[in-house]
Amino acid sequence: xxxxLPKSGAESTxxxxxxxxxxxxxxxxxxxxLVIPVALMAIYSFLTKEFRGGVIWDFxxxxxxxxxxxxxxxxDEPPSIEWTYIAIFWRSVWQAGVATLLCLAVGxxxxxxxxxxxxxxxxxxxxxxxxxxxxxxxIRTVSxxxxxxxxxxxxxxxxxxxxxxxxxPLVNTDLAVQLGLFYSYLPFMVxxxxxxxxxxxxxxxxxxxxxYASRWVTLREIVLPVVRPGIVxxxxxxxxxxxxxxxxxxxxxxxxxxxxxxxIDEQFKGSxxxxxxxxxxxxxxxxxxxxxxxxxxxxQAKAERRS
Amino acid sequence: xxxxxxxxxxxxxxxxxxxxxxxxxxxxxxxxxxGSTSITQWGGFSWRWYADVFTGPEAPRFAxxxxxxxxxxxxxxxxxxxxxxxxxxxxxxxxxxxxxSATFALINLPLMVPEIVTAVATLIxxxxxxxxxxxxTILIAHVTFCIPFAYLPIxxxxxxxxxxxxxxxxxxxxxRAQAFRLILLPLMAPGIISGFLLAFIISLDDFIITNFxxxxxxxxxxxxxxxxxxxxxxxxxxxxxxxxxxxxxxFVTLSYFINRSGQKTRA
Amino acid sequence: xxxxxVDIRNAVKRYGTVTALHGVSLSIADNEFFTLLGPSxxxxxxxxxxxxxxxxxxxxxxxxxxxxxxxxxxNHRPVNTVFQHYALFPxxxxxxxxxxxxxxKGMALAERRAxxxxxxxxxxxxxxxxxxxxxxSGGQQQRVALARALAPDxxxxxxxxxxxxxxxxxxxAMRVELKQLQEETGITFIFVTHDQEEALTMSDRIAxxxxxxxxxxxxxxxxxxxxxxxxxxxxxxxxxxxxxxxEAVADGRATVLLPGGHRMSCAADAGIGPGAHHLSVRxxxxxxxxxxxxxxxxxxxxxxxxDLQLHTHLDGGQPLHVRLQNSARADLxxxxxxxxxxxxxxxxRLLVD
Numbered sequence: 001x002x003x004x005l006p007k008s009g010a011e012s013t014x015x016x017x018x019x020x021x022x023x024x025x026x027x028x029x030x031x032x033x034l035v036i037p038v039a040l041m042a043i044y045s046f047l048t049k050e051f052r053g054g055v056i057w058d059f060x061x062x063x064x065x066x067x068x069x070x071x072x073x074x075x076d077e078p079p080s081i082e083w084t085y086i087a088i089f090w091r092s093v094w095q096a097g098v099a100t101l102l103c104l105a106v107g108x109x110x111x112x113x114x115x116x117x118x119x120x121x122x123x124x125x126x127x128x129x130x131x132x133x134x135x136x137x138x139i140r141t142v143s144x145x146x147x148x149x150x151x152x153x154x155x156x157x158x159x160x161x162x163x164x165x166x167x168x169p170l171v172n173t174d175l176a177v178q179l180g181l182f183y184s185y186l187p188f189m190v191x192x193x194x195x196x197x198x199x200x201x202x203x204x205x206x207x208x209x210x211x212y213a214s215r216w217v218t219l220r221e222i223v224l225p226v227v228r229p230g231i232v233x234x235x236x237x238x239x240x241x242x243x244x245x246x247x248x249x250x251x252x253x254x255x256x257x258x259x260x261x262x263x264i265d266e267q268f269k270g271s272x273x274x275x276x277x278x279x280x281x282x283x284x285x286x287x288x289x290x291x292x293x294x295x296x297x298x299x300q301a302k303a304e305r306r307s
Numbered sequence: 308x309x310x311x312x313x314x315x316x317x318x319x320x321x322x323x324x325x326x327x328x329x330x331x332x333x334x335x336x337x338x339x340x341x342g343s344t345s346i347t348q349w350g351g352f353s354w355r356w357y358a359d360v361f362t363g364p365e366a367p368r369f370a371x372x373x374x375x376x377x378x379x380x381x382x383x384x385x386x387x388x389x390x391x392x393x394x395x396x397x398x399x400x401x402x403x404x405x406x407x408s409a410t411f412a413l414i415n416l417p418l419m420v421p422e423i424v425t426a427v428a429t430l431i432x433x434x435x436x437x438x439x440x441x442x443x444t445i446l447i448a449h450v451t452f453c454i455p456f457a458y459l460p461i462x463x464x465x466x467x468x469x470x471x472x473x474x475x476x477x478x479x480x481x482x483r484a485q486a487f488r489l490i491l492l493p494l495m496a497p498g499i500i501s502g503f504l505l506a507f508i509i510s511l512d513d514f515i516i517t518n519f520x521x522x523x524x525x526x527x528x529x530x531x532x533x534x535x536x537x538x539x540x541x542x543x544x545x546x547x548x549x550x551x552x553x554x555x556x557x558f559v560t561l562s563y564f565i566n567r568s569g570q571k572t573r574a
Numbered sequence: 575x576x577x578x579x580v581d582i583r584n585a586v587k588r589y590g591t592v593t594a595l596h597g598v599s600l601s602i603a604d605n606e607f608f609t610l611l612g613p614s615x616x617x618x619x620x621x622x623x624x625x626x627x628x629x630x631x632x633x634x635x636x637x638x639x640x641x642x643x644x645x646x647x648x649n650h651r652p653v654n655t656v657f658q659h660y661a662l663f664p665x666x667x668x669x670x671x672x673x674x675x676x677x678x679k680g681m682a683l684a685e686r687r688a689x690x691x692x693x694x695x696x697x698x699x700x701x702x703x704x705x706x707x708x709x710x711s712g713g714q715q716q717r718v719a720l721a722r723a724l725a726p727d728x729x730x731x732x733x734x735x736x737x738x739x740x741x742x743x744x745x746x747a748m749r750v751e752l753k754q755l756q757e758e759t760g761i762t763f764i765f766v767t768h769d770q771e772e773a774l775t776m777s778d779r780i781a782x783x784x785x786x787x788x789x790x791x792x793x794x795x796x797x798x799x800x801x802x803x804x805x806x807x808x809x810x811x812x813x814x815x816x817x818x819x820x821e822a823v824a825d826g827r828a829t830v831l832l833p834g835g836h837r838m839s840c841a842a843d844a845g846i847g848p849g850a851h852h853l854s855v856r857x858x859x860x861x862x863x864x865x866x867x868x869x870x871x872x873x874x875x876x877x878x879x880x881d882l883q884l885h886t887h888l889d890g891g892q893p894l895h896v897r898l899q900n901s902a903r904a905d906l907x908x909x910x911x912x913x914x915x916x917x918x919x920x921x922x923r924l925l926v927d
Contacts, residue, residue, distance in 0.1 A: 014483045014647075015400040022397035023410055025390040026454060030413050033451040037432035038420065044431050054434065106327070109320035116312040125321075127563055132328040134559040136512045138529045139548040143331035146338070146540050151347045153334050183327065190324075205311035215314060244421035246515050251536070261423050261515075268430060268519065275431070282427045289421055471661035474628050477648040478655045479675030479726065489674075493665045 038286070045279035053273045063280035085263070085281070089288075092259040095174065095249070096242035099181035100189075103238045104231065106182075107189030111230075114190075115197035126194065133187040141247045144183055148176055148252070172254030180248030181238075188237035196230025229303060236296050240289050260285050332552060339545035356546035363543060365535075372531035376511055379446050379527065384506035387453035388461075391506075392499055394454075395462040396491075400470065417452040425452060426519035433520060440522030448520050449510045456509045457502035460566070464498025497565050504562040508555055577640040579604045579762045580625065580730055585634035585644075587620050587786075594620045596786045597634065602730075602764060602779075607756050609765045611773040612783035613809070621783075622732050622766045626655045638729060649678070653730040654723035659739060660715050662707035668718050669694065669703040675726040693721040696755075713744045720752075724759065731756075733765045737772060749775050770810050774798065782806050804925050807854040814894050816853045820924065823847060828924060834890030838867050840922040852925045857883070857897035859921035862907070866914030867922075870894055872907045882906070886913065 015022070045063050047055040065071075068086075069079040114125040132140065147154050148170040155167040170176055204226065208218040224231070246261030253259070260281065267278025339357070343350025360369055394414060398407070417425065425448075433444050472494065476486040514529040521530060528551065535544050578601040587595040595617045602608045610618035623629040625636055627648030636644040643651050654675065662671050669690050676686035694700045697717035707715055716736060723731055733752075737745045753776045756763045767773055773780050774794040782789045782797060782805075790802045801807035808815060819831040820842070828842035830853060840853070858881075870886035873893075877900075884896040884907070896915060907913050 014477070014486075015396055016402050016404070019397045019401040019404050022393040022401070026394040026410070026414060029390060029451050029454060030416055033429065033432070033447055034416055034420070034425065035413070037428035038424070040435055041424075041428040041431050106320055106324050109314070109317040110324040112314065113317040113321040123563075123567070127559075128325060129328070131556060131559055132332060134508050134512075135332060135552050135555045136529060136548075138512075138514045138532055139335075139551055140331065142532070142536050142540060142544070142548060143335040145536075146545070147331045147334050149540075153338075156347070183331070186324065186328065202311055209311055215311075218311065219314070241421065244423045246423055264423050264427060268427065278427060279431065282424045285421055286424045289419070293419060469659070469661065471657050471659065472663060474626075474648065475655065475657055475661040475663070475722075476674070476678075477628075478626055478653075479722070480649045480678035481674075482649055483647075485678060490663055 041279045042283055045276055045283050047276045049274045049276045052271050053268070053275060055275050060276075063274075063276040066277055067280055067284065088258055088263050089260060089284070091257070092243055092261075095177055095181065095257070095259060096239050096245075098174075098178045099185070099242050100235050100239045102178060102182040103186050103189035104235060107186060107234060108193055108231070111190045111193035112197050115194050115200075122198075126191075129190050130187050137184060138247055140183065141180055141251050144180055145171060145176075145251050148179070171252060172257070174253075174257055176252040177249050177257045177259070180252040181242045181245055184245065184248055185238040185241055188241075189234040192233035192237065193227065193230045196227040196233075200227055229300065232296065232299070236292065240292060243289065244285055335545050336549045336552065339542065339549040341542060344542070356542040357550075359543045360546050360550075365543065368526065368531060369528075369547065372526040372528045375442065375445075375526065376528040379442070379449055380507050380510040382446055383449035383453050383510045384457070384503050386450045387457045387506045388499060388503040390450070391454050391457035391461055391502055392495070395458055395465050399462055399465040414458050415455050418455045422452075422515045426516040429516060430519045440520050441525050444520045444522070445517055445525070445527065448516050449513065452513070452516065453506035453509055457506040460501040460505065461495065461498040464495055464501070468494050500565050501562050504558050504565075508558055511551075511555070577637070578602055579606070579639060580764065581635075581637035581640070582621070582625075583635040583637065585621065585624060585636060586632045587617070587624060587629065588632045594786055595624075598783075598786075598788050600781055600788065600791065602762060604762060605760050607753065607763045607765065607776055607778045609767060609773040609777040609780045610783060611767055611770060611780050613768055616783040617786040618766045618768075618783050619734060622655075622734055622764060625651075625730070625764065626653060626732050627651050652728055653732055654726060654728040655732040655734065656716075656719045656723045656736045658734045658736065660707075660719035660736075662715055662718055662722070664707055667704050667706060668699065668710070671707065671718060672722045672725050674722065679726055690721075690725055693725045694718075696724075697721045712740055713748070716740060716748065720755070724755075724761070728761065730762045730764060733763060735767055736765075737767070738769070745772075752776060774810075782809065784809070800923065801854065801925065804852050804854075807852075807923070807925055812857055812895070812897075814853075814855045814857060815925075816855065816892055816894070818851055818853045818924075820846060820848050820851055830924070832868070832888060832890075833892040834888040836868060836888065838917075838922070840917075840924060841920060842924050843926075845926055846924050854923045854925055855894075855917060855921060857895045859918045860894075860896045861916045861918070862896075862898070862905075863914050863916040866916040868894075868915040868917070870913055870915055872909055872911050872913055874909050875906060884913075886915075 044055055046059050046061065048058040048060050048062065050056050065079075066082070068082055070082040071077050071079050110129065114122055114129070117125060146152055149155070150167040150169065150171065155164075155170070158164045159167065200223065204222050205218050208222045209215075213221065244261050244264075245259065246265060249257055249259040250262055250265075264278050264281050264285070266272065267274045267281065340352050340354070341348075341350055342353030342355060360366065391414075394410075398411065398414075401407075420428075429444075429448050430440070433440055438444060468491070472490050473486045476490045477483070481489065512529070513527075514533060517527050518530050518533070521527065526534070528547070532544055532547060535541065580600070580602040582598055582600045582602075584597045584599055585595055586593070586597050598617070598621060610621060612618045620629060624631050624644070627643075627646060627650075631644040634644070635642050638652070663674065666674070669687065672693050673686045673690035676689055681689070691700065691703065694703055697720055699714060699717055699721070702710060702714065702718075707718065710718065716739075719736065737748050737752075740748060749772060752763075752765075756776075765773075765776065774797075777794055779791060779793055780797050781791045784805050790797060790806045792800070797806065798810055801810060804815060807813050816832060818833070821829045821831055821837075823829075823842050823846060826842060827839055828846060830838055830840060830851075832838065832853075868888065870888050873885040873887060876883040876885065880900055882898045882900050884898065885893065886896060887893045894915070
């Protein structure tokens with residue numbers, strides 16, 4: 001067996017010459033309907049807004065200026081930092097961060113528990129965890145809102161049990177949005193951690209226990225560092241979509257919990273919209289996400305080189 | 308003495324996790340059978356809201372939205388699956404070629420760009436080229452973002468199929484086309500079906516992008532439901548939600564079992 | 575004289591900058607059981623796959639009955655392959671697997687089912703025709719793979735380590751069956767293996783390969799008794815390789831100086847001149863005697879069941895293993911004893927490195 005030689009499935013199955021035609025549809029679809037649109041969006045963020053939505057082809061930095069600087073009502077005052085939008089971004093990062101930590105706190109024990117079941121049972125547990133993800137996100141969010149309402153089943157049962165006197169104000173709070181995000185993306189946390197724990201060599205834990213480490217010290221000193229790639233992957237998978245989420249903040253939050261998704265959405269609605277500003281906010285969001293993804297890819301490449 | 312695998316409280320967390328995941332869905336399902344007009348009071352078991360969905364005043368609107376959702380999902384999933392199957396064969400069986408990693412990034416791009424950004428970019432693109440937003444624009448957008456979802460299970464399946472099966476077929480006088488049709492395609496089938504089902508659910512699920520590129524007067528089920536719940540959650544919405552929930556669960560269960568049986572024949 | 579069945583002329587295979595085969599030339603005759611033997615990565619599988627058509631030939635020719643097939647698609651080559659892990663189509667029944675090649679060649683349904691049935695009969699699997707491959711044992715799958723490859727009546731059958739996935743007992747039984755099958759069908763077999771015992775028991779001729787070169791081609795006996803170089807001597811069977819100095823050569827015999835100062839005389843092939851060489855002596859071709867060619871000190875006696883192995887060294891410290899049949903002998907030397915070793919005539923071979 002020529003083990004060290006490059007495997008040349010291409011040569012032997014005869015698809016090498018067909019690579020171009022086979023990939024053409026993908027290139028065309030994603031290239032024309034995603035890459036070009038994103039490039040166009042970048043251009044639009046430097047155009048002048050038209051009042052009934054749309055743009056005028058005059059290049060300007062107005063959209064970014066509006067995002068970062070306050071020049072007074074008539075635009076003639078000396079610029080100061082505009083905190084409104086930065087605060088919305090900050091709140092989005094905060095909400096997504098809290099949701100990520102919530103997912104981690106629940107997702108890690110769940111993933112661990114599933115990965116330590118007998119092999120035959122794992123599939124069923126994983127299936128149970130993933131099924132809700134495939135249920136329409138809108139429906140899940142609406143369901144959560146229904147459950148959390150002031151006169152909804154949760155408050156109702158708490159009151160009839162006499163645990164609380166009046167309804168807890170759950171909807172339209174930061175907590176509701178965090179719960180909504182947590183609920184939306186929890187499986188994204190469980191799956192990569194599960195994959196990492198499944199590959200974990202439990203002899204390491206036994207060795208630690210043999211060397212007098214307690215269960216929890218072993219968890220902190222041995223398990224967490226070893227399965228860290230899975231944890232990091234899970235956090236990214238929850239944090240990134242949470243950052244730009246629209247449904248959870250829109251349906252479960254109120255005016256005080258306004259997030260990036262809603263800010264962008266507003267710019268494209270009817271005559272109130274501002275397309276260049278919406279494009280600029282989208283660009284800033286995408287840049288933020290790309291930075292996170294690139295940092296992650298770098299860290300992963302570094303970890304791979306080390307091992 | 309319990310083994311090193313055991314951590315106290317982890318079982319409770321897992322159960323808690325499942326309760327959180329399922330409680331809202333179960334509550335909505337239960338209340339969709341509520342006989343009372345009030346969504347707070349329990350008025351006994353009844354099918355009245357299901358009847359309302361099909362015959363009530365909003366029935367034509369829901370029927371049109373459901374038709375749009377369903378046909379778009381079928382068309383988008385079919386197109387995305389075909390495109391992804393071709394791409395998977397090239398990526399997995401095409402050896403090393405120039406631009407391979409760029410192509411890989413391209414396939415996964417719809418997963419990396421935040422949904423709302425895709426929505427904005429797509430809207431801007433269609434408005435710039437002067438394509439009126441409507442059924443066609445929704446369909447195009449759905450095909451694009453469904454590609455990676457269809458690709459993942461297909462490519463994973465294909466990677467698990469040794470190339471020696473196709474070589475054996477070629478050795479036994481099959482042409483390249485015959486080897487593909489008689490050997491590779493049947494072996495890939497579970498992955499292709501899985502990919503199709505995932506793409507179908509993803510298309511059915513989409514709200515944000517659809518909402519941006521649908522244009523006036525055009526509705527899919529999610530946008531219709533969203534429009535309704537903005538005025539408050541009504542029982543007929545819960546009935547629709549329960550039906551969609553049932554469809555999703557059915558599809559995922561199907562996909563799960565198809566994948567499992569696929570693994571069995573592979574062994 | 576007829577053209578050889580398979581004639582490989584100066585075949586070169588390069589993957590980018592890595593060269594897997596450096597100009598291999600081999601002629602394989604009709605009805606021959608020909609084995610490509612060598613360690614992992616020696617290029618034997620690559621060569622087989624080039625004959626089958628799964629790998630491009632970088633340079634050179636592969637002639638089948640005088641016709642160059644090196645650039646033909648695999649489906650246009652009248653050769654069939656038994657794959658290492660059989661590659662039975664998992665979604666097709668056993669009979670459909672066996673009939674696949676016949677179907678591709680355009681044989682009618684009734685005819686090909688009859689032929690496939692006959693092939694299954696030949697490998698004693700008629701009762702399993704409608705099963706799926708996954709429902710068969712490893713040995714049964716192996717027979718199906720054989721039947722499938724033989725069904726289209728190929729000019730040459732290529733076998734890529736077909737026995738490596740079987741357990742020892744089955745493997746030994748299959749060796750005999752394979753050889754029998756080859757003799758009955760009269761088809762040329764080209765067999766790839768890294769297992770020398772397999773190669774020695776079945777082959778008419780063996781090509782020993784290493785690092786992309788053919789080191790030696792010959793009958794099993796030639797290869798074992800008369801290895802042409804150190805690699806072959808060391809790879810096939812067990813041997814003692816002793817670095818020696820040839821002092822003089824005359825009339826096909828050489829005077830050899832061993833480490834430790836002892837001198838002996840042995841046969842020398844043409845091409846052996848004075849200077850440093852290696853002497854190869856098989857352990858079982860030495861015996862204890864009262865007077866002998868060599869004197870050695872016993873270090874330990876290793877019990878192997880059918881055999882005994884003596885670990886000894888010459889005076890300079892050069893180790894030497896001797897293999898003795900385990901008979902009820904009473905005169906076994908104890909560790910530390912000095913013994914005289916007799917080398918059978920012709921068993922000590924001087925090697926060109």
